[in-house]
Amino acid sequence: MPLDIAPFQARRARLLQTLQAAGGGVAIIPTAPERIRNRDTHYGYRFDSYFYYLTGFREPDAVLVLVAGDTPRSILFCRTKDLEREIWDGYRFGPEAAREAFGFDEARPIAELDAQLALLFANQPAIFHSVGYEPAWDTRVTEALNQVRAQARTGCHSPSQIRDVRSLIDEMRLIKDAAEIATMRRAAEISAGAHRRAMRTARPDAWEYEVEAELIHEFRRHGSQAPAYGSIVASGANACVLHYVENDCRMQDGDLLLIDAGCELDGYASDITRSFPVNGRFSGPQKAAYELVLAAQAAAIAEIRPGADWNAGHDAATRVLAQGFIDLGLLEGSLDGVLESGSYRQFYMHRTGHWLGLDVHDAGEYKIAGNWRPLVAGNMLTVEPGCYIRPADGVPEVFWNIGIRIEDDALVTDSGCDIITIATPKSVADIEAVMAER
Numbered sequence: 001m002p003l004d005i006a007p008f009q010a011r012r013a014r015l016l017q018t019l020q021a022a023g024g025g026v027a028i029i030p031t032a033p034e035r036i037r038n039r040d041t042h043y044g045y046r047f048d049s050y051f052y053y054l055t056g057f058r059e060p061d062a063v064l065v066l067v068a069g070d071t072p073r074s075i076l077f078c079r080t081k082d083l084e085r086e087i088w089d090g091y092r093f094g095p096e097a098a099r100e101a102f103g104f105d106e107a108r109p110i111a112e113l114d115a116q117l118a119l120l121f122a123n124q125p126a127i128f129h130s131v132g133y134e135p136a137w138d139t140r141v142t143e144a145l146n147q148v149r150a151q152a153r154t155g156c157h158s159p160s161q162i163r164d165v166r167s168l169i170d171e172m173r174l175i176k177d178a179a180e181i182a183t184m185r186r187a188a189e190i191s192a193g194a195h196r197r198a199m200r201t202a203r204p205d206a207w208e209y210e211v212e213a214e215l216i217h218e219f220r221r222h223g224s225q226a227p228a229y230g231s232i233v234a235s236g237a238n239a240c241v242l243h244y245v246e247n248d249c250r251m252q253d254g255d256l257l258l259i260d261a262g263c264e265l266d267g268y269a270s271d272i273t274r275s276f277p278v279n280g281r282f283s284g285p286q287k288a289a290y291e292l293v294l295a296a297q298a299a300a301i302a303e304i305r306p307g308a309d310w311n312a313g314h315d316a317a318t319r320v321l322a323q324g325f326i327d328l329g330l331l332e333g334s335l336d337g338v339l340e341s342g343s344y345r346q347f348y349m350h351r352t353g354h355w356l357g358l359d360v361h362d363a364g365e366y367k368i369a370g371n372w373r374p375l376v377a378g379n380m381l382t383v384e385p386g387c388y389i390r391p392a393d394g395v396p397e398v399f400w401n402i403g404i405r406i407e408d409d410a411l412v413t414d415s416g417c418d419i420i421t422i423a424t425p426k427s428v429a430d431i432e433a434v435m436a437e438r
Contacts, residue, residue: 019068025126117144175378194218224263239403273407
């Protein structure tokens with residue numbers, strides 16, 4: 001299916017306008033380099049998110065340059081056509097075809113970049129690039145800047161500022177456009193199907209990695225290029241390890257299984273967590289803890305709307321969880337006392353969500369001038385309270401090794417929010433019904 005380049009052109013135009021409003025200058029946004037896995041074998045290539053957001057271009061060895069001024073322009077530097085290399089590595093566009101296909105004003109061979117940078121910097125007020133992200137790029141930009149400074153006696157003036165371009169793009173990326181939302185809805189649909197498949201295939205005495213394989217099968221079967229992050233398939237005590245990724249234990253009858261997994265589709269992440277009994281039926285303590293986390297998530301979702309601050313959902317979920325820990329006999333004292341002392345963190349120690357987009361923990365600040373950012377329509381975030389009960393003195397043994405997280409992806413709308421992962425079974429009754437189909 002041909003790429004719709006209009007959203008990428010619109011984003012470049014918006015960034016050029018932002019650069020112009022900031023006084024003008026030149027922005028440099030490189031894609032990610034290829035990385036050696038071992039000897040002469042590379043890791044699977046994945047483009048840089050900032051670069052892809054503005055270009056839609058997936059090849060390595062590419063750089064986008066935006067020049068703001070009287071005649072704004074976008075320039076792509078990329079690999080030249082090489083028919084012999086294409087026999088080994090596959091198709092590459094080359095500058096001319098890339099310019100046409102992706103709508104750039106100009107395109108040039110990547111080998112010309114260093115010579116061109118000094119020319120592009122000359123007589124510009126500022127340079128915008130990802131300061132400190134890649135030391136090699138800091139050096140490269142500085143060397144080009146010094147070449148311009150060396151020409152001062154000819155009347156050429158050099159940029160007086162170097163600014164971080166990521167902060168400008170982050171603000172754009174926080175509000176998803178229609179193309180991004182459509183892609184993320186499809187990614188959520190694929191991931192929801194993968195979680196349903198996992199519920200239907202998990203069983204006592206199977207291995208966690210068998211369930212992981214079912215997830216990956218469903219991702220790829222529906223066109224996803226890869227998991228958005230390392231899938232967590234954690235049974236029993238493993239579910240109390242927040243970033244457990246070994247996925248190499250045999251699942252036992254009576255265990256809960258926590259799966260945190262989502263696919264990446266055309267660069268965009270989905271992120272879903274579900275927790276369910278390996279044998280298909282919640283025990284009494286498992287159900288009590290699960291429904292507590294479910295209630296906490298509902299309280300957080302109720303706070304997601306334009307104008308609400310980022311932290312409102314976390315505060316709401318934490319209050320529900322803290323009271324629940326008291327009611328279940330996990331903690332003693334009053335709700336206010338438990339919240340003030342932070343003793344609830346024994347069982348809930350992470351935040352209730354994060355931005356979601358091209359990165360699973362997506363770009364964008366959570367506070368502005370020290371205050372939590374107000375949500376706006378187009379924000380995409382996760383909602384993921386949890387409960388992790390490790391064996392400890394004073395903790396009733398019936399709750400030991402219960403680890404639960406429930407995570408969905410929420411799009412802020414004009415009037416509230418839309419849970420785009422809603423097709424993933426979540427209630428106790430729905431989970432048990434799906435598992436009964438095994």
